[in-house]
Amino acid sequence: MIFDGHEAYRAANFKPKVCILGSGPAGTTIARKLGAAGIPVVVLEAGSREYSDESQDFYRGTTAGDFYFDLDITRLRYMGGSSNHWAGWCRVLDKQDFEPKAWAPDTGWPIRRADIEPYLPEVHDILELPDFRPDVPISDDIRWVQLIKSPAVRFGEKFADELDKSRNIAVVLNTYATELAGDGKRVTGAKLWSNGQDAGPFSADYFIVCTGGLENSRLLLWSNQRSNGGVIPNATALGRYWMEHPTFEGGNAILADYGEFEVDAVNEAFFSPTLAAMERLRIMNFGIRLIETPYAGVKHVIADLACTAPDMAEWVAYQLSQNLRCAAQLYVAWEQAPLASNQIKLSKTDVDHAGVPRIELHWKKSELERRTLVEGLKLFGTTLIEKDLGRVRLMDWIANGEDYPTDEETAGHHHMGGTRMGTDITRSVVDANCKVHGMDNLYVGGSSVFCTSGQANPTTTITALACRLGDHLSKVVAV
Amino acid sequence: MSFFRKMSRRTLVQALIAVPALSLFRKRPEADAARTGPSRGDPSPGDPDEIVEINGWILKRSDLA
Numbered sequence: 001m002i003f004d005g006h007e008a009y010r011a012a013n014f015k016p017k018v019c020i021l022g023s024g025p026a027g028t029t030i031a032r033k034l035g036a037a038g039i040p041v042v043v044l045e046a047g048s049r050e051y052s053d054e055s056q057d058f059y060r061g062t063t064a065g066d067f068y069f070d071l072d073i074t075r076l077r078y079m080g081g082s083s084n085h086w087a088g089w090c091r092v093l094d095k096q097d098f099e100p101k102a103w104a105p106d107t108g109w110p111i112r113r114a115d116i117e118p119y120l121p122e123v124h125d126i127l128e129l130p131d132f133r134p135d136v137p138i139s140d141d142i143r144w145v146q147l148i149k150s151p152a153v154r155f156g157e158k159f160a161d162e163l164d165k166s167r168n169i170a171v172v173l174n175t176y177a178t179e180l181a182g183d184g185k186r187v188t189g190a191k192l193w194s195n196g197q198d199a200g201p202f203s204a205d206y207f208i209v210c211t212g213g214l215e216n217s218r219l220l221l222w223s224n225q226r227s228n229g230g231v232i233p234n235a236t237a238l239g240r241y242w243m244e245h246p247t248f249e250g251g252n253a254i255l256a257d258y259g260e261f262e263v264d265a266v267n268e269a270f271f272s273p274t275l276a277a278m279e280r281l282r283i284m285n286f287g288i289r290l291i292e293t294p295y296a297g298v299k300h301v302i303a304d305l306a307c308t309a310p311d312m313a314e315w316v317a318y319q320l321s322q323n324l325r326c327a328a329q330l331y332v333a334w335e336q337a338p339l340a341s342n343q344i345k346l347s348k349t350d351v352d353h354a355g356v357p358r359i360e361l362h363w364k365k366s367e368l369e370r371r372t373l374v375e376g377l378k379l380f381g382t383t384l385i386e387k388d389l390g391r392v393r394l395m396d397w398i399a400n401g402e403d404y405p406t407d408e409e410t411a412g413h414h415h416m417g418g419t420r421m422g423t424d425i426t427r428s429v430v431d432a433n434c435k436v437h438g439m440d441n442l443y444v445g446g447s448s449v450f451c452t453s454g455q456a457n458p459t460t461t462i463t464a465l466a467c468r469l470g471d472h473l474s475k476v477v478a479v
Numbered sequence: 480m481s482f483f484r485k486m487s488r489r490t491l492v493q494a495l496i497a498v499p500a501l502s503l504f505r506k507r508p509e510a511d512a513a514r515t516g517p518s519r520g521d522p523s524p525g526d527p528d529e530i531v532e533i534n535g536w537i538l539k540r541s542d543l544a
């Protein structure tokens with residue numbers, strides 16, 4: 001069932017056991033799992049079926065620290081959430097991403113990749129993915145990995161019919177949960193704002209917050225402030241350890257045989273370090289994306305090489321005349337070290353139309369990450385030499401140790417951390433089952449629970465974790 | 480096949496036709512190093528397999544030959 005607002009929903013007298021906030025990939029996946037298990041669930045969605053400027057305005061906020069996107073640009077507030085404009089790149093976090101790293105504090109998850117692997121067949125159905133091929137080691141240091149360019153499922157569109165026909169799932173559109181109330185053990189209810197007005201209190205046995213990787217922290221910070229600590233009893237880590245995937249053009253490569261790595265439909269190939277290399281260089285995970293350089297660009301690369309290694313440049317020029325393709329741009333996206341100082345705060349001065357403080361995002365890249373970028377590219381360059389595959393050139397700003405440019409991709413629009421998973425209540429917000437520490441009926445879905453970000457885009461892992469949480473809750477709620 | 484191999488004179492000429500601007504940029508690293516000092520890389524003879532970073536390029540010393 002899909003309702004256009006809270007009034008229509010109330011009139012239907014549906015009695016949910018579980019209330020999910022948000023209908024993005026996380027919320028929709030959990031709702032479908034619970035619905036399939038025969039559990040009545042309501043999904044409160046702040047936006048409507050379509051984009052609107054009015055709804056999007058609730059997402060405005062400010063950023064401090066490194067340059068970052070406007071907060072109302074980097075996500076979408078309507079049915080299906082940011083899946084309405086995601087690019088569809090898919091890969092699950094690596095096994096090594098779940099392991100603690102001695103050289104990077106606050107790394108390591110309380111679960112392992114094996115804990116989400118049983119859900120991958122479901123994830124493949126949901127995201128319409130073919131099977132992943134295993135990573136191919138090209139040296140002891142570098143793996144050739146696969147990111148699948150999926151059809152970029154729009155969750156709102158794909159599942160609208162199914163949700164509408166479901167007798168166990170009620171989706172209530174235009175209904176913004178402005179606040180949860182709690183007594184330090186349980187969430188006792190929620191305050192709603194529906195179709196532009198206060199819709200009064202709301203209750204359910206269980207609440208799952210799936211409002212996205214920025215908004216989960218905002219809603220919980222605000223709720224906790226209003227409940228005097230009754231929603232997140234251990235709030236030291238709340239809003240903290242926020243992470244992105246910084247993404248920049250890192251350089252160029254010339255390749256002896258471009259066809260060697262031609263893998264996907266969009267002609268791109270991806271490379272990541274092995275755990276041994278990360279350990280040796282004390283760096284985080286990264287992904288180097290190889291994109292074919294257009295003909296005119298290749299000439300510039302060759303001219304540049306000619307200044308340094310003229311004979312080699314001549315050889316490359318010959319390759320170009322034969323194959324027309326021998327050079328690539330290298331885009332690097334890397335894992336951010338989790339830092340408590342990268343955090344979501346509530347604005348003290350600016351509120352949205354419903355009176356909820358807007359986000360103030362504090363975000364800075366660290367030295368460890370700069371090292372990851374530089375050493376990562378050098379590692380890739382060295383590997384190409386050792387394996388007789390090609391040569392790499394670093395962008396000037398990297399080679400010269402200059403600041404990050406502000407006119408580039410910057411980051412992946414991947415909002416991770418803020419309600420991270422863990423066992424230490426001072427450094428995490430939820431446990432291994434995504435349940436808020438100390439609360440009996442409050443859970444969190446989405447990438448805000450990520451302890452570390454790995455290098456892979458987050459939605460495949462978000463969906464796997466959502467399947468797992470859906471399964472877990474079906475058992476808990478059925479008791 | 481080695482990534483970098485010896486080529487005939489004819490091949491080199493073809494290469495220069497393919498990238499007409501190349502000859503304009505052609506200069507030896509020794510000249511660079513002499514002009515700007517050691518920070519541009521050390522072109523002195525050494526292990527040909529040694530990895531060197533010059534002008535942002537990650538190269539084998541033998542590439543500089």
Ligand SMILES: Cc1cc2nc3c(=O)[nH]c(=O)nc-3n(C[C@H](O)[C@H](O)[C@H](O)COP(=O)(O)OP(=O)(O)OC[C@H]3O[C@@H](n4cnc5c(N)ncnc54)[C@H](O)[C@@H]3O)c2cc1C
Nearest residue numbers: 022024025026046077081082087088089177212446457459
């Ligand atoms: C331009 C772009 C490209 C991307 N490309 C990729 C990619 O290639 N691969 C990848 O893996 N990821 C990508 N992403 C990220 C991906 O979109 C997100 O990881 C994913 O959508 C997160 O799902 P979610 O369900 O956790 O949150 P969201 O998708 O943000 O959904 C949250 C939902 O909650 C609703 N909501 C918010 N607050 C409330 C409230 N208080 N009450 C009720 N409802 C609320 C929102 O309206 C929204 O529908 C991209 C993102 C962007 C912006």
